[in-house]
Amino acid sequence: MNFLQVFIEAFRSMNANRLRTSLTMLGIIIGITSVVMMLAVGESAKKFIAKELEVLGSNLMIISPGANRTQGVRARTGTAPSLSVEDALALNDLQSLNGAAPALQGFFQIAVGNDNTNNAVLGITPEMFKVRNWKVDQGNYFSESDIRGAARMVIIGKKLAEQFFYKANPIGQFVRIDNVPFQVVGVLQGEGRMFDGGDLGEMVLVPITSARATLMRSPFPRNVHYVVVQGKSDKGMKEAEDDIKDMLRDRHRIRADQVDDFRIDNLASIAETGAKISAGLAAMLGAIGAISLIVGGIGIMNIMLVSVTERTREIGIRMAIGAKPRDVLLQFLTEAVVICLVGGVIGILLASAGAAAITSTGKLDVEIGVGAMIVACGFASFVGIFFGFYPARRASRLLPVDCLRYE
Numbered sequence: 001m002n003f004l005q006v007f008i009e010a011f012r013s014m015n016a017n018r019l020r021t022s023l024t025m026l027g028i029i030i031g032i033t034s035v036v037m038m039l040a041v042g043e044s045a046k047k048f049i050a051k052e053l054e055v056l057g058s059n060l061m062i063i064s065p066g067a068n069r070t071q072g073v074r075a076r077t078g079t080a081p082s083l084s085v086e087d088a089l090a091l092n093d094l095q096s097l098n099g100a101a102p103a104l105q106g107f108f109q110i111a112v113g114n115d116n117t118n119n120a121v122l123g124i125t126p127e128m129f130k131v132r133n134w135k136v137d138q139g140n141y142f143s144e145s146d147i148r149g150a151a152r153m154v155i156i157g158k159k160l161a162e163q164f165f166y167k168a169n170p171i172g173q174f175v176r177i178d179n180v181p182f183q184v185v186g187v188l189q190g191e192g193r194m195f196d197g198g199d200l201g202e203m204v205l206v207p208i209t210s211a212r213a214t215l216m217r218s219p220f221p222r223n224v225h226y227v228v229v230q231g232k233s234d235k236g237m238k239e240a241e242d243d244i245k246d247m248l249r250d251r252h253r254i255r256a257d258q259v260d261d262f263r264i265d266n267l268a269s270i271a272e273t274g275a276k277i278s279a280g281l282a283a284m285l286g287a288i289g290a291i292s293l294i295v296g297g298i299g300i301m302n303i304m305l306v307s308v309t310e311r312t313r314e315i316g317i318r319m320a321i322g323a324k325p326r327d328v329l330l331q332f333l334t335e336a337v338v339i340c341l342v343g344g345v346i347g348i349l350l351a352s353a354g355a356a357a358i359t360s361t362g363k364l365d366v367e368i369g370v371g372a373m374i375v376a377c378g379f380a381s382f383v384g385i386f387f388g389f390y391p392a393r394r395a396s397r398l399l400p401v402d403c404l405r406y407e
Helices: 003-016 018-056 085-091 127-132 144-148 158-165 208-215 237-251 267-310 312-320 325-360 370-396 400-405
Strands: 060-065 097-112 115-124 136-139 153-156 174-177 180-188 204-207 226-231 262-266
Touching: 003 018, 003 325, 018 267, 018 325, 018 370, 060 237, 060 267, 085 097, 085 226, 085 237, 097 127, 097 158, 097 208, 097 237, 115 158, 115 208, 127 226, 144 208, 153 158, 153 174, 158 180, 180 208, 204 208, 226 237, 237 262, 267 312, 267 325, 267 370, 312 325, 312 400, 325 370
Parallel strands: 115 204, 153 180
Antiparallel strands: 060 226, 060 262, 097 115, 097 174, 097 226, 136 180, 153 204, 174 180
C-alpha cells in the first residue's frame, strides 16, 4: 500500500464511525485552539506593550522630588521642593542621556464658550516633545522665545480639539484655562494612555513659564513637579540612572550618609512587568492547551484500542493476503494522525474566529500567524504519533491465525 491508499483508508475508517471520531477529536480541537490562541495572544500582548511604550517614550525615567518630614513622619513623595529647572538643564549635559525636560502639573477648568471640562494642564519646555516622542499634527511647537516671554499659548490633544471645535480649525482659537485666555497654536498627534494615567488625546500643554506665572503660583518659583529624562539605549539605563543620582546628589549637596531627596522611576521596569504578565498569560493558556491535548491523546489511544479489537478479523485477513506488520502499524498510526490533523485544522479555524472576535472589541489586536498554524499542526501530528503508536503496534503484533478465529 502506498501513502495515498493509507490516507484513503484512514478517512474511510473515520467516516464509518462519525460520532465516535467527532467525540475523539473534541479534546484535540480544544487543545489546539488553546495552543494557537496562546501563541497569538502572547505575540499580540508584546506588540501592544511595544505600541504603548511608543506613546510613553522609549528609555524614559521620571525624576520626582523627595518627601518632607514633619516630626519624623515622612509625607508622600513629591512634597519636598527639591527639583528645579536648573537641575533639568544640568542633566541635559550627561552623555548617557538624550535629554531632560522639566514639568509643572496642575488641574484646572478648561472652557471654550459655554463648553467646559476639568483637565490636567502641563507646563513644559520644548525639550519635552523630544523626550516624550510627542508630535504635533496641526500647528507648531513651542519655541524658546515663547518660553522666555511666558506666552499664553496652548497645545491641546485631538479629543479636546474635537470636543471644543468639532470640525472647525482650532489653530488661532482661544481656550480659557482657569478663566485666563490661551491661544491654541497646535494639536497633538495620536491618542492613548500614558504612564501618569492621562490620555494623550486630552493633553493641555502650555509653556512652563506661563504656567508658573499665570496658573501655578508657587512659593518656590524655580522648582518643578518632576523631570522626564530619556536614556540613550535600553542597555545603558542603569548607567544613566547612576549618572543622574551622582549629579543630583552633588548639586543638592547630599552627604554620603544621607538619603536622596529625589526619586527615580525607570519605565523600563514597567515594560518588563508587562512582558512578564503577558508571558504568564501565555503560559497559563499553554498549560490549558497541554492538558486538553493530553486528554485528547488519551481519548485517541482508547478509541484506537477499541478499533483494533473491533477490526481484529480485518487485520487477520489483511495479513493473510500479504500485509506485513509494518503495513498494519502504518495504517492504524495514520488513522490516529489524521484524526489529530483534522482536529487541528478545526482548532485553528476556531482560534481564528476567537481572534477575530477579540480584535472586533478594539481593545487588543490578535492575529493568527503562519508560525502559530505550523506549530499547531506539528503539535497535532506529535499527539497522533505519540498516543497512536501503542494501539498501532499492538495491532501489528497480532497473529493472523488468532485474528481469523476471533469472534
